[in-house]
Amino acid sequence: MLALFYIFIVVAIGVSFWQITRILNLRSVIATDKDNATQGRNAIYFMVFLYAMMIYCLIFMNVVMLPESASYEGEHDDNLFDITFWLIGIVQFLMQFFIFYFTFKYKGEKGKKAKFYSDSHKLEAIWTITPAVVLVVLIGYGLWQWNNIMDLSDLEDPVVIEVYAQQFRWDARYAGDDNTLGLGNVNYIKGMNTIGVDMDDKNAQDDKQVTELYLPKGRKVHFKFRSQDVLHSAYMPHFRAQMNCVPGMVTQFGFTPKYTTAEMRQQSEVIEKTAGINKIRKAKGEDPYEFDYLLLCNKICGASHYNMQMKITVVEQEEYDKWIAEQPTLASVLNNNN
Numbered sequence: 001m002l003a004l005f006y007i008f009i010v011v012a013i014g015v016s017f018w019q020i021t022r023i024l025n026l027r028s029v030i031a032t033d034k035d036n037a038t039q040g041r042n043a044i045y046f047m048v049f050l051y052a053m054m055i056y057c058l059i060f061m062n063v064v065m066l067p068e069s070a071s072y073e074g075e076h077d078d079n080l081f082d083i084t085f086w087l088i089g090i091v092q093f094l095m096q097f098f099i100f101y102f103t104f105k106y107k108g109e110k111g112k113k114a115k116f117y118s119d120s121h122k123l124e125a126i127w128t129i130t131p132a133v134v135l136v137v138l139i140g141y142g143l144w145q146w147n148n149i150m151d152l153s154d155l156e157d158p159v160v161i162e163v164y165a166q167q168f169r170w171d172a173r174y175a176g177d178d179n180t181l182g183l184g185n186v187n188y189i190k191g192m193n194t195i196g197v198d199m200d201d202k203n204a205q206d207d208k209q210v211t212e213l214y215l216p217k218g219r220k221v222h223f224k225f226r227s228q229d230v231l232h233s234a235y236m237p238h239f240r241a242q243m244n245c246v247p248g249m250v251t252q253f254g255f256t257p258k259y260t261t262a263e264m265r266q267q268s269e270v271i272e273k274t275a276g277i278n279k280i281r282k283a284k285g286e287d288p289y290e291f292d293y294l295l296l297c298n299k300i301c302g303a304s305h306y307n308m309q310m311k312i313t314v315v316e317q318e319e320y321d322k323w324i325a326e327q328p329t330l331a332s333v334l335n336n337n338n
Contacts, residue, residue: 054250068237073240149253160220161224165234174209174210183197214312215257234298261312295310
């Protein structure tokens with residue numbers, strides 16, 4: 001499918017150059033009715049080809065899209081995407097028809113005179129007010145969704161996690177039983193204290209540093225982000241969440257996981273996408289791929305940016321409780337290595 005897309009691009013570029021060359025060569029030639037009729041028919045042929053490509057991409061290339069949102073908050077992102085996609089798609093579908101059909105219908109013919117139409121206040125009002133109203137609704141929905149993931153003031157018993165970025169890795173720190181993270185600052189980085197936690201802060205004594213994220217299904221997760229060096233971007237595509245990690249400040253968002261990793265692997269879209277990936281990997285002699293949620297860096301932060309990722313595992317609350325209880329506190333790790 002990707003090869004077909006590239007072929008389409010090459011053909012489109014070739015046709016464009018061919019048409020430009022013809023225009024330059026025919027600047028001094030007056031088009032005849034036959035020439036105009038030919039160009040009108042070509043417009044209809046191209047319209048049919050364009051619609052065929054659009055329909056093909058919508059049906060057969062849908063597998064490249066992300067599956068259903070894995071967070072409850074992300075459902076609104078998907079809704080906003082779907083609404084915008086259909087609005088743009090319908091307008092684009094109609095406008096392409098009008099452009100090519102009118103090219104055919106109003107082609108130049110001997111004896112036909114173009115009608116001069118200066119303006120229409122009614123039409124101008126329609127095509128100004130309609131997009132304005134649609135944009136207000138979409139932007140309003142987007143702002144509501146932004147507040148939905150950014151306003152963490154009234155959370156009840158969330159999982160509090162700090163995600164720490166540095167070239168080119170992620171670390172995570174879970175708040176302990178007090179559900180409050182200790183103070184963090186790059187000035188405290190020393191030895192095994194690689195993410196700069198102030199161990200004199202009483203809230204830091206039960207914090208737990210890990211290299212893999214475990215999240216409980218159905219419970220709100222409050223993420224806080226720091227960066228040690230440059231601007232990174234914490235991107236969790238399946239949860240529809242992304243936040244810049246800025247040196248010298250703390251950024252945050254929150255979401256609630258909807259599906260465990262095991263449940264997501266059973267989604268039809270994920271199964272289809274995984275099968276496609278494994279078909280390619282098998283042809284290359286590589287080991288089969290199994291779906292996992294990932295935390296990625298979505299800012300080009302240096303030479304190994306592409307390799308900066310962390311596995312995210314979503315489990316039921318009971319399994320999460322067992323896992324977090326097995327993790328040593330940062331205080332005990334640092335004390336054992338002093």
